Amino acid sequence: MEMNIALLPGDGIGPEVIAQAVKVVKAVGQKFGHQITFKEGLVGACAIDATGDPYPDATHEICAASDAVLFGAIGDPKYDNDPKAKVRPEQGLLRMRQKLGLFANVRPTFTFPSLVHKSPLKLERVDGVDFVFFRELTGGVYFGEPRGRNEQGTKAFDTNVYSKEEVVRLARMGFEAAQKRRKLLTCVDKANVMATSRLWRETVQELAAEYPDVKVEYEFVDAVAMRLIQWPKAYDVLITENLFGDILTDEASVISGSMGLMPSASLGSKVKLFEPIHGSYPQAAGKDIANPLATVLSAAMMFEYAFDMKEEAQAISDVVNLSLAEGVVTEDIAEGGKAYKTSEVGDWLAAKIL
Amino acid sequence: MEMNIALLPGDGIGPEVIAQAVKVVKAVGQKFGHQITFKEGLVGACAIDATGDPYPDATHEICAASDAVLFGAIGDPKYDNDPKAKVRPEQGLLRMRQKLGLFANVRPTFTFPSLVHKSPLKLERVDGVDFVFFRELTGGVYFGEPRGRNEQGTKAFDTNVYSKEEVVRLARMGFEAAQKRRKLLTCVDKANVMATSRLWRETVQELAAEYPDVKVEYEFVDAVAMRLIQWPKAYDVLITENLFGDILTDEASVISGSMGLMPSASLGSKVKLFEPIHGSYPQAAGKDIANPLATVLSAAMMFEYAFDMKEEAQAISDVVNLSLAEGVVTEDIAEGGKAYKTSEVGDWLAAKIL
Ligand SMILES: CC(C)[C@H](C(=O)O)[C@@H](O)C(=O)O
Numbered sequence: 001m002e003m004n005i006a007l008l009p010g011d012g013i014g015p016e017v018i019a020q021a022v023k024v025v026k027a028v029g030q031k032f033g034h035q036i037t038f039k040e041g042l043v044g045a046c047a048i049d050a051t052g053d054p055y056p057d058a059t060h061e062i063c064a065a066s067d068a069v070l071f072g073a074i075g076d077p078k079y080d081n082d083p084k085a086k087v088r089p090e091q092g093l094l095r096m097r098q099k100l101g102l103f104a105n106v107r108p109t110f111t112f113p114s115l116v117h118k119s120p121l122k123l124e125r126v127d128g129v130d131f132v133f134f135r136e137l138t139g140g141v142y143f144g145e146p147r148g149r150n151e152q153g154t155k156a157f158d159t160n161v162y163s164k165e166e167v168v169r170l171a172r173m174g175f176e177a178a179q180k181r182r183k184l185l186t187c188v189d190k191a192n193v194m195a196t197s198r199l200w201r202e203t204v205q206e207l208a209a210e211y212p213d214v215k216v217e218y219e220f221v222d223a224v225a226m227r228l229i230q231w232p233k234a235y236d237v238l239i240t241e242n243l244f245g246d247i248l249t250d251e252a253s254v255i256s257g258s259m260g261l262m263p264s265a266s267l268g269s270k271v272k273l274f275e276p277i278h279g280s281y282p283q284a285a286g287k288d289i290a291n292p293l294a295t296v297l298s299a300a301m302m303f304e305y306a307f308d309m310k311e312e313a314q315a316i317s318d319v320v321n322l323s324l325a326e327g328v329v330t331e332d333i334a335e336g337g338k339a340y341k342t343s344e345v346g347d348w349l350a351a352k353i354l
Numbered sequence: 355m356e357m358n359i360a361l362l363p364g365d366g367i368g369p370e371v372i373a374q375a376v377k378v379v380k381a382v383g384q385k386f387g388h389q390i391t392f393k394e395g396l397v398g399a400c401a402i403d404a405t406g407d408p409y410p411d412a413t414h415e416i417c418a419a420s421d422a423v424l425f426g427a428i429g430d431p432k433y434d435n436d437p438k439a440k441v442r443p444e445q446g447l448l449r450m451r452q453k454l455g456l457f458a459n460v461r462p463t464f465t466f467p468s469l470v471h472k473s474p475l476k477l478e479r480v481d482g483v484d485f486v487f488f489r490e491l492t493g494g495v496y497f498g499e500p501r502g503r504n505e506q507g508t509k510a511f512d513t514n515v516y517s518k519e520e521v522v523r524l525a526r527m528g529f530e531a532a533q534k535r536r537k538l539l540t541c542v543d544k545a546n547v548m549a550t551s552r553l554w555r556e557t558v559q560e561l562a563a564e565y566p567d568v569k570v571e572y573e574f575v576d577a578v579a580m581r582l583i584q585w586p587k588a589y590d591v592l593i594t595e596n597l598f599g600d601i602l603t604d605e606a607s608v609i610s611g612s613m614g615l616m617p618s619a620s621l622g623s624k625v626k627l628f629e630p631i632h633g634s635y636p637q638a639a640g641k642d643i644a645n646p647l648a649t650v651l652s653a654a655m656m657f658e659y660a661f662d663m664k665e666e667a668q669a670i671s672d673v674v675n676l677s678l679a680e681g682v683v684t685e686d687i688a689e690g691g692k693a694y695k696t697s698e699v700g701d702w703l704a705a706k707i708l
């Protein structure tokens with residue numbers, strides 16, 4: 001099969017981890033007989049530096065013409081503490097999500113037996129955790145209008161807005177995922193305070209009738225923030241709006257002890273996007289020490305979700321597990337054993353696939 | 355001294371835990387020679403059931419005429435899963451906060467050595483945790499207008515709004531608290547996305563110059579949701595807006611293992627309010643099993659914050675510590691030892707004070 005993949009390395013450690021994923025994807029292509037072409041685009045701080053725009057049109061064209069996007073990370077501290085900056089890297093990310101129609105961010109949390117002891121939680125709380133968030137990604141307070149300041153600049157406002165269709169399409173993905181898993185769906189909202197949340201809850205209640213095999217629970221976002229730490233094993237599939245999802249998926253990402261390994265997918269239209277959940281980690285940039293496994297596993301998700309190639313996805317998961325078992329890992333998880341370089345891990349994985 | 359205290363037991367276990375705090379407060383009054391009068395008001399689901407209004411005017415008058423309010427908990431499941439309910443208990447809580455001008459919710463998180471092993475986190479992560487949130491409580495998306503639905507009901511919207519003065523007065527409390535503590539202030543926002551957050555960050559940056567002894571850090575809400583679990587000891591004082599504070603303080607409440615013991619204060623005007631952070635726990639209502647210690651410690655905070663009576667506050671903390679040391683505790687923390695009833699714990703504490 002022919003596969004056109006857009007590569008957006010982004011900022012910080014992005015280019016280094018993407019480079020390893022490319023090695024692995026190429027190896028998979030060679031082994032399984034796929035013809036894979038890559039086209040690279042700029043996004044984030046590096047795109048601002050080069051073009052003034054964090055998501056240039058040229059990049060969008062590359063993505064829109066591709067079958068799938070492999071994305072690294074964006075963000076640079078020089079933009080973070082300047083609240084008056086006119087252009088910020090994150091705007092590129094948000095525009096990209098919107099223009100590509102990526103309305104669902106899928107973030108699994110699961111444990112690797114060899115890493116679960118690194119969890120900040122006690123073993124019995126997290127061992128075997130396995131849930132997945134479906135975060136709405138192109139609506140809510142991230143895009144709602146009006147937003148800004150009054151004339152004097154002394155008052156600021158944001159608008160959170162959701163239409164019923166936006167809730168329906170995201171919730172359906174959650175219901176369908178739950179049907180293939182443990183059949184429990186948790187709708188996370190703040191329906192005791194927010195009008196948007198009441199629309200979410202009401203809409204999910206209506207849809208539930210169509211999925212009688214799925215048990216639906218409704219929980220307030222503050223309660224979920226607690227229970228994710230207390231009893232993470234209680235969850236299966238969680239659906240939520242954009243801002244709540246931002247907070248809770250990041251909270252969830254640390255509980256398994258495998259944050260450096262967690263992949264994610266953004267779905268919703270023809271073009272799907274895959275990225276590690278970790279950030280641009282500027283302190284480590286250029287040092288060849290960043291853990292590439294989350295990006296490599298994002299490539300595995302790409303084979304499964306964008307190309308329906310389960311065997312190829314499995315081949316990648318298998319070599320990742322092998323690298324963990326054999327200790328071919330970067331310093332963040334080396335634990336006294338030899339710490340391999342980012343590039344060495346990538347080479348090793350690619351070689352094992354072939 | 356004469357002290358007029360408004361009692362708002364509320365719903366669920368509220369009345370039971372408030373009754374124990376009253377015993378303790380009376381004992382303190384007797385011992386230290388204060389003349390304490392209590393007036394009780396309805397709030398929450400029980401107020402709706404009795405009057406149709408979750409925060410009746412009569413209750414507001416009792417509170418407004420008092421020196422301090424002791425509050426239990428509100429909420430009843432019968433209102434939670436009805437997104438179309440016209441009146442909800444929570445509206446009473448929100449109206450109360452706003453009408454009493456309680457713009458700052460102060461939520462400490464600390465550990466009790468005898469309970470820290472109950473934390474879901476590993477001991478080395480949480481032992482000695484000691485931070486405090488200042489959550490803005492009368493602004494943001496909780497009160498912003500417009501909010502509601504379009505005519506067809508197919509679109510919902512909420513408005514998050516903050517004025518500079520709202521940020522300033524909350525932030526000053528945080529800076530002042532930090533000066534008395536470890537001199538670290540963390541401003542929690544989402545300045546990479548939200549206009550309100552940029553106003554927060556900008557305002558805090560300006561104020562920082564007035565508090566040169568305080569180190570100020572700026573962190574995104576999603577990052578804090580992670581770091582609260584990874585390295586909770588890294589924090590001292592955190593300030594944040596209403597909705598972020600709702601989520602993060604609940605998350606924080608479970609990390610110390612002492613959730614049933616955590617008190618809180620709401621400040622901002624002449625009348626101050628004190629309440630346990632736990633909810634109305636309807637499953638336990640009427641069973642005389644709920645843990646009253648968080649409410650008793652809220653009464654301790656009342657003596658300190660509302661009446662500047664540090665000795666009285668200390669007397670309460672001391673007997674609470676004694677009850678923990680001697681195992682005079684309710685079933686949730688009894689751990690194989692004898693489980694005392696809610697009312698027995700209250701009697702014991704009051705007797706020990708005298
Ligand atoms: C960088 C930021 C705008 C972004 C978000 O809030 O969506 C990030 O936190 C994420 O979760 O991908």
Ligand SMILES: CC(C)[C@H](C(=O)O)[C@@H](O)C(=O)O
Binds near residue numbers: 192193222444447
């Ligand atoms: C009951 C609810 C409206 C309330 C809030 O969101 O403020 C509660 O969660 C709290 O934190 O006191």
